[in-house]
Amino acid sequence: MGAPNQKDQGLAREARGVAVVIAATGLLWLGAQWLVxxxxxxxxxxxxxxxxxxFWALVVTWRIWRRQKRQGE
Incomplete structure (x- = not known):
């Protein structure tokens, strides 16, 4: 296995963004429930x-999975 190419780095960056959105949404939702x-x-x-x-995170995760699967073919 060689160094990751730009496509792999793009997928990883997008996946990290999804992870941040999921974590931030969960924390903000918990804080909002506590507040109101x-x-x-x-x-x-x-x-x-x-x-x-x-839902947005689910759709983007599905798109990442499909792109990664397509690259493996």
Whole structure:
């Protein structure tokens, strides 16, 4: 195995970005729940924002996986 090429480095950079988004979303969502309380009507906004961020991360992770699989062929 040689040194990683630019495509591999790009995939790794994108994967690190997804990891940061997942971790930050989880922490911000927990902080928002603690701040406003689970029964507050504003909590729904934080829930929807967290769901959107997690969905984005899922889609980007799937795209990374597909690109990596395609490169291996």
């Amino acid at each position: 309380g689970p029964g507050d009507r504003y909590a729904v906004l934080f829930d929807l924002a967290a769901l959107a961020a997690f």
